[in-house]
Structures are given as structure tokens and as C-alpha cells.
Amino acid sequence: MHTVQIINSSDDLSGVQIVASERSAPSPEQLSVRMVKAAVHPSDLNYIRGDYRAGLEKLLWNYQESQPTFDAARQQPHPTMPCIPGGEGVGIVESCGSAVDSAQWLGKRVAVTAGPPNGTWQQYLNVLPQQAVALPDALPDEQAALMMINPLTALAMTRYILKAQPGDWLLMSAGASAVSKMVAALGRHYGFKTISIVRNRASADGNAGQLGDEVVISEEQDLARRVKEITAGRGVAMALDCVGGSTAEALIGCLTERGRALLYGTLDAPSFNLFSRNLMMTNATLSGFYLPGWLAAQSLQARNEALAELAKLSATGLLFSQVDAQYPLDQAVAAVKASTARGRTGKILLDFTG
Ligand SMILES: NC(=O)c1ccc[n+]([C@@H]2O[C@H](COP(=O)([O-])OP(=O)(O)OC[C@H]3O[C@@H](n4cnc5c(N)ncnc54)[C@H](OP(=O)(O)O)[C@@H]3O)[C@@H](O)[C@H]2O)c1
Structure with a gap:
């Protein structure tokens, strides 16, 4: 079988290779999934370029450690190279380990979540049942391959962390991203108002009809002036930033009193200048969000509540992801390049069926 592997960190994608390898049998607790499609996300690029590793090395619990981990308990190490990227995808369960209820899983089409070192960018993937969700026939493969990470991120940030209320203004960067378009859709559904x-x-x-109630074009318009006009002079109660750099700086300057901002990505830059009094004079709060860590911190009940809400919303088509292009596995490098092209209106997928 073939897998995509990150051999070493690279900005020019030279560290990404297609590798032929033996297919390994599932352990007694695992399902073996023949992958059909896999998502290409900015987080895959973070692994490819070494952004996560560089970020983790700055954390206190990784100070002077040779192997950085994602968590303070040092249970979740950053993968070593070579590793297989890919956070989610869709496939068919082809075989089951001896301890798995095969009547429940065998032959089922499933959405899977995974990640390096054993991500979804491989023809056959072994996962635990809790990494798989059986799918209704009506859900197309393209949507199934994208149904977990971004929808859950949009839902968790707006509904469970910021708890956006009807009438609240929420400002977000990278307005045309899949996450932001879902936040805009959630706003229309639950009544909070969004600025993309x-x-x-x-x-x-290119993204008309899928953006927020108001749109600010950063290369043409003064963000603070537009937000002041839109919010009748007050500023926004909430802000979401996945860009960093001068965008994050400007976005935090748009918060109102007791406003809250969440940082959840670094598409442009890994840091920014913070004018301290933007938080002090407003009593505003700036926090970070990382989905795996947020999920791990939830009680079983809270996690199930979020997943049930996600399933309900997904069934209505509210969290639809536009797809721009699909590439065969042997063109994974071209797929990653396409995912970084400016002006995309949809996501890029790997297609294993070609
Ligand atoms: N923290 C978490 O747990 C978590 C979970 C999921 C996603 N995320 C983050 O959420 C963000 C969006 O992910 P996605 O999958 O929704 O993205 P996506 O659909 O692949 O879209 C990326 C968008 O980002 C914009 N963009 C790219 N580089 C930019 C830059 N330098 N400055 C400004 N805009 C830029 C593009 O805008 P143009 O249209 O102008 O090209 C495009 O609209 C990413 O940062 C991702 O890492 C974080």
C-alpha cells in the first residue's frame, strides 16, 4: 500500500514523500479502514513545516526536553519523523481485530479522525472504534471527510466557550475559511451576528452568501472604522483569530468592554504585538483554543452533548463544506500546494479511489 509521509520539516514541501509500505494488520482492538477520501487541513501544513514542534518547544513543560509534548502531563508526544499526516477522512471498514464487534463495524462506511504519526493520508488505516463514526447513506463522501474537525471547532468556540447570544457581534479573521463560514452559518441559525x-x-x-452578516475587506478598508460603524460605536463582544500578526493585533483592538477573543490559528504569523491596554481598559479576555486539548478536558457528558449537537446540525446541511478540488494520493504534494493557494472557495481533498 502507499502512504504519504513527512520525512523531515520543510517549508517548500520537499520533506513530503509518497512511500510504499507493508499493510499492517489491525490490533485486536482496532478496525482496518480502506480510506476513500481524506481532508487537507492547515494543521497538516503545521506538521509538514514543523510549526507545531516550534510552538511546543516554547512551552514550559517542554523546556529543555528533547521530545516536546502537546500536554503538560507529557502523555502526547509530538510525532517523530517519518510520520503520516492527515487529521480526518472517510473510508470503509475492511476487517476488525478479534476483540471488536465485527457485526457492528464490518463493511460500514465511517468517518475517521486520526493524526500523525498514524494519520489519514494512507490507503489503509488502523483505528480504534472511538476514532470512527458510522455514516448515514445520504451523507456524501466529500462531506463525511470534513465532518469533524472544522465543524466541531466552529461549534465549540461559539457555543461552548464564547457562548454567543442572540444579538452579540462576533468578529472573525480568515472569513472565507471553512471554519469561519461555519461560524457565520451558526450565527444565522442561533441569532448572533458576525463580521467576516x-x-x-x-x-x-467568491464566497458571497456564505460569509458573515457584514464583510470587511482588509486590503481596502480600515477595520476599526468599519467595526465602529457596524456596531454603533461600541465594538464587538467576541472575536476569533486564526491569522495572527497585524490581523490579530487589529482584531483585538475592536473588542468592547468585557469582550472576549480566542486565538486558534497562525495562518499568517505565529505572534503579534499586543497593546496591553486594549485588554486592561476594556477588562477584555484573550484565550487560546486547540480542539484536541479542549475535547480532552471535557467530561464524557459534555463531549457527548457537543457531538449530539454537531450531528443534529450536520444532518440539516448547516455545516456544509465547499470542496474545490480532489487529488489522488500520489499527487499529495500538489494537493498541499493547492491548499495554500490564495482565493480558494473550498477545501482540498485526497481521493484514494483513482
Ligand atoms: N485550534 C484548533 O483546534 C483548530 C481546529 C480547526 C481549524 N483551526 C484553524 O482554523 C483556521 C482555518 O482552517 P480551515 O480549514 O477553515 O481553513 P481553509 O478552509 O483551508 O481556509 C483558509 C483561509 O485562510 C485564509 N488565509 C490563508 N492564509 C492567510 C493569511 N496569511 N492571511 C489571511 N488569511 C489567510 C484564506 O483566505 P483567502 O481567501 O484570502 O486566500 C482562506 O480563506 C486554520 O488556521 C486552522 O489551523 C484550528
Whole structure:
């Protein structure tokens, strides 16, 4: 079988290779899934470029440690190279380990979540049953391959952390991203109001109808002035930033009193200048969000509540992800390049069926 592997960190993707390897049998507790499609996410690029590793090395619990971990308990190590990327995808359960109820799983089409060192960018993937969700026939493979990470991120940040209320204004960067378009859709559904920041007019036009109630084009318009106009002079109660750099700086300057901002990505830059009094004079709060860590911190009941809400919303089509292009596994490098192209209106997938 073939897998995509990260051999070493690289900005130019030279560390990404297609490798032929033996297919390993599932352990007694695992399902073996023949992958059909897998998502290409910015987090895959974070692994490819070494962004996570560089970020983790700055954390206190990794100080002077040779192997950085994602958690303070040092249970979740950053993968060593070579490793297989890919956070989610869809496939068919082809075989089951001896301890798995095969009547429940064998032959089922499932959405799977995984990650390096054993991610979804491989023809056959062994996962635990808790990493798989059986799918209704009506859900297309393209949506199934994208149904967990971004929808759950949008839902968790707005409903469970910020607890956006009807009438609240929420400002978000990378307005044309899949996550932001889902936040806009959640706003329309639950009644909070959204402002999408996009870089240029082409992005605003290409994603028309899927952006927030208001759109600010950052290359043409003054963000603070537009937000002041839109919010009748008060500023926004909530903000979401996945861009960093000057965008994050400007976005935090738009918070109102007791406003709350969440940082959840670094598409442009890993840091920014913070004008301290933007938080002090407003009593505003700035926090971070990382989905795996958030999920791990939830009680079973809270996690099930979020997943049940996600399933309900997904069934209505509210959390639909536009797909721009699909690439065969042997063109994974081209797929990653396509995922970084400016002005995309949808996600990129790997297609294992070609
Ligand atoms: N913390 C977490 O747990 C978590 C979970 C899921 C996702 N995320 C983050 O959420 C963000 C969005 O993910 P996604 O899958 O929704 O993205 P996506 O659909 O692949 O879209 C990426 C978007 O980002 C914009 N963009 C790219 N580089 C940019 C830059 N330098 N400055 C401004 N805008 C830029 C693009 O805008 P143009 O249209 O202008 O090209 C595009 O709209 C990513 O940062 C991802 O890592 C975080």
C-alpha cells in the first residue's frame, strides 16, 4: 500500500514523500479502514513545516526536553519523523481485530479522525472504534471527510466557550475559511451576528452568501472604522483569530468592554504585538483554543452533548463544506500546494479511489 509521509520539516514541501509500505494488520482492538477520501487541513501544513514542534518547544513543560509534548502531563508526544499526516477522512471498514464487534463495524462506511504519526493520508488505516463514526447513506463522501474537525471547532468556540447570544457581534479573521463560514452559518441559525474579515474583494465575491452578516475587506478598508460603524460605536463582544500578526493585533483592538477573543490559528504569523491596554481598559479576555486539548478536558457528558449537537446540525446541511478540488494520493504534494493557494472557495481533498 502507499502512504504519504513527512520525512523531515520543510517549508517548500520537499520533506513530503509518497512511500510504499507493508499493510499492517489491525490490533485486536482496532478496525482496518480502506480510506476513500481524506481532508487537507492547515494543521497538516503545521506538521509538514514543523510549526507545531516550534510552538511546543516554547512551552514550559517542554523546556529543555528533547521530545516536546502537546500536554503538560507529557502523555502526547509530538510525532517523530517519518510520520503520516492527515487529521480526518472517510473510508470503509475492511476487517476488525478479534476483540471488536465485527457485526457492528464490518463493511460500514465511517468517518475517521486520526493524526500523525498514524494519520489519514494512507490507503489503509488502523483505528480504534472511538476514532470512527458510522455514516448515514445520504451523507456524501466529500462531506463525511470534513465532518469533524472544522465543524466541531466552529461549534465549540461559539457555543461552548464564547457562548454567543442572540444579538452579540462576533468578529472573525480568515472569513472565507471553512471554519469561519461555519461560524457565520451558526450565527444565522442561533441569532448572533458576525463580521467576516477577508483579504480582498475576489474573496468576498467568491464566497458571497456564505460569509458573515457584514464583510470587511482588509486590503481596502480600515477595520476599526468599519467595526465602529457596524456596531454603533461600541465594538464587538467576541472575536476569533486564526491569522495572527497585524490581523490579530487589529482584531483585538475592536473588542468592547468585557469582550472576549480566542486565538486558534497562525495562518499568517505565529505572534503579534499586543497593546496591553486594549485588554486592561476594556477588562477584555484573550484565550487560546486547540480542539484536541479542549475535547480532552471535557467530561464524557459534555463531549457527548457537543457531538449530539454537531450531528443534529450536520444532518440539516448547516455545516456544509465547499470542496474545490480532489487529488489522488500520489499527487499529495500538489494537493498541499493547492491548499495554500490564495482565493480558494473550498477545501482540498485526497481521493484514494483513482
Ligand atoms: N485550534 C484548533 O483546534 C483548530 C481546529 C480547526 C481549524 N483551526 C484553524 O482554523 C483556521 C482555518 O482552517 P480551515 O480549514 O477553515 O481553513 P481553509 O478552509 O483551508 O481556509 C483558509 C483561509 O485562510 C485564509 N488565509 C490563508 N492564509 C492567510 C493569511 N496569511 N492571511 C489571511 N488569511 C489567510 C484564506 O483566505 P483567502 O481567501 O484570502 O486566500 C482562506 O480563506 C486554520 O488556521 C486552522 O489551523 C484550528
